[in-house]
Amino acid sequence: MNPADHTKAERFVAHLEPLQRQLSVYCARALNQRDESEDVLQSAVANAFRDFDKYSEGTNFKAWMYRYVTLEILNRNRASSRLAVPSGSLEPAHEPALHIDSFRLETLLDAPEIVLDHCDEVVAICVRQLTELERKILLLRAVGDFKYREIAEILDVPIGTVMGLLSRAGNQLRNGLLDYAHENGLLRKGDTA
Amino acid sequence: MKCHDARRYWDLYHDSEGDADLHFQLNEHLDNCVECAEWFHKQSRLESLVKERLTANAGEGATAVDWSRILNGAGVTPVRRARSWKMFGSLLTALAAGILLMIGLFGGFSLDGSPNLAHLSAEVHQHVSAGSLRLEFESESDIDVDRYLVNRVPFPVRCPPRKDSGFAVRGAGMCQLSNQSAAYVVGSVDHQPVSIFVLPKESLNEFPELRLILQREPMTACREGNSEMVLSVFDKNLILVIGNIDRTKLTRVLKSYGTYPHSA
Numbered sequence: 008m009n010p011a012d013h014t015k016a017e018r019f020v021a022h023l024e025p026l027q028r029q030l031s032v033y034c035a036r037a038l039n040q041r042d043e044s045e046d047v048l049q050s051a052v053a054n055a056f057r058d059f060d061k062y063s064e065g066t067n068f069k070a071w072m073y074r075y076v077t078l079e080i081l082n083r084n085r086a087s088s089r090l091a092v093p094s095g096s097l098e099p100a101h102e103p104a105l106h107i108d109s110f111r112l113e114t115l116l117d118a119p120e121i122v123l124d125h126c127d128e129v130v131a132i133c134v135r136q137l138t139e140l141e142r143k144i145l146l147l148r149a150v151g152d153f154k155y156r157e158i159a160e161i162l163d164v165p166i167g168t169v170m171g172l173l174s175r176a177g178n179q180l181r182n183g184l185l186d187y188a189h190e191n192g193l194l195r196k197g198d199t200a
Numbered sequence: 201m202k203c204h205d206a207r208r209y210w211d212l213y214h215d216s217e218g219d220a221d222l223h224f225q226l227n228e229h230l231d232n233c234v235e236c237a238e239w240f241h242k243q244s245r246l247e248s249l250v251k252e253r254l255t256a257n258a259g260e261g262a263t264a265v266d267w268s269r270i271l272n273g274a275g276v277t278p279v280r281r282a283r284s285w286k287m288f289g290s291l292l293t294a295l296a297a298g299i300l301l302m303i304g305l306f307g308g309f310s311l312d313g314s315p316n317l318a319h320l321s322a323e324v325h326q327h328v329s330a331g332s333l334r335l336e337f338e339s340e341s342d343i344d345v346d347r348y349l350v351n352r353v354p355f356p357v358r359c360p361p362r363k364d365s366g367f368a369v370r371g372a373g374m375c376q377l378s379n380q381s382a383a384y385v386v387g388s389v390d391h392q393p394v395s396i397f398v399l400p401k402e403s404l405n406e407f408p409e410l411r412l413i414l415q416r417e418p419m420t421a422c423r424e425g426n427s428e429m430v431l432s433v434f435d436k437n438l439i440l441v442i443g444n445i446d447r448t449k450l451t452r453v454l455k456s457y458g459t460y461p462h463s464a
Contacts, residue, residue: 016276019276020271020276027267029255031265031267032254032255032256034265035265036254044265045265045266045269045270048265048267048270049269049270049273049274050274052270052271052274052276053273053274053275053276056274056275056276115246116239116242116243116245116246117242119242119245119246119249120249123249123250123253126253127253130250130253130254134254145254146254148215149250149251149254149255150254150255152368154215154216154217155215155217170212170217173211174211177211177247180250181246184250
């Protein structure tokens with residue numbers, strides 16, 4: 008590696024280091040096959056590093072980097088579609104928000120820790136059951152902490168789609184938690200609907 | 201705005217999305233509707249817990265990722281500087297203890313000889329921001345930080361609600377400011393380091409000059425070196441918010457801290 012490339016690598020890694028953990032989480036959650044995380048991240052990093060000269064210092068590196076990772080996840084999920092959860096990919100932008108049982112939700116809101124302390128795997132499963140686009144939007148918001156506008160730019164979808172699908176994904180996740188809590192008696196006695 | 205309308209927009213409110221007018225109307229409604237304020241708080245709490253699960257526990261697939269291998273495989277040579285810092289981690293911790301001791305023993309004093317809390321807390325803030333004072337606890341999770349602090353200080357300390365303050369937490373620690381125990385929560389607002397110091401209200405007895413100022417002006421602001429700071433007493437605590445950013449942003453953090461129910 009010549010000195011110029013070494014400087015480029017140092018700058019790139021300096022930008023990337025603070026994001027490594029959340030990119031790992033994002034990748035593991037968004038991939039159909041989580042054991043592909045390292046491969047996907049390596050490909051995304053290689054592509055991003057190749058294009059790093061095009062990155063303008065001072066602009067949003069996080070969003071820039073997430074685009075590469077998101078694209079790589081999309082490619083990998085398509086390739087592994089034989090194992091993928093049935094996915095609506097890009098189409099379900101205008102589906103209505105899922106109904107959520109407000110009575111049961113109230114019991115969850117009163118004591119969320121009781122349910123969530125038992126639900127790590129349930130959360131993971133619920134996320135995997137989302138469509139690919141819903142999953143990415145939810146994870147970009149929750150893991151990447153992106154604004155709706157940034158998510159729309161990263162995924163190249165309208166901001167209305169982001170808002171609609173985020174709401175739907177959130178409700179689906181809550182429904183999954185409620186079902187699990189109800190089935191396992193985690194909701195308060197007498198509150199089961 | 202009616203309750204039904206307000207609740208329709210809670211997710212926009214929670215995510216700090218939507219236009220300013222919507223937030224103004226929602227804030228106005230929440231100021232006047234205890235039920236909705238409680239409902240919003242519960243919703244935000246659930247969201248925070250779900251987010252915590254999503255970010256902190258992605259299973260073995262995430263934790264098994266080897267970034268040095270990824271970087272090498274991608275043709276990027278990792279920076280040695282980062283490793284050097286890790287090697288000197290324990291040294292930094294020892295140094296940090298020394299710095300805190302120095303600040304505690306020889307920190308700022310006012311002209312009348314009483315300790316100057318602004319100067320003391322600004323010193324800690326600068327050291328934490330510069331990395332010369334290592335955080336006792338590092339986490340980007342508000343809940344983890346809250347949990348870390350709850351059993352370590354005898355007074356209530358919490359991260360301010362992120363949606364209102366724009367404060368992204370990075371970690372926390374404890375220190376002595378003059379002879380007073382203080383907890384600090386460190387993070388950023390708009391990517392600029394900001395520290396929140398929390399002391400029991402009674403500690404104002406150690407800082408009589410400041411107590412007089414706060415009696416005249418319950419939410420006061422000052423500048424210490426390059427740092428702006430705003431401070432006030434909320435409930436049982438004295439809160440200072442410090443950062444090298446616009447004072448209005450610090451005030452927003454301070455106010456949002458003050459709106460947080462300590463009993464929750």
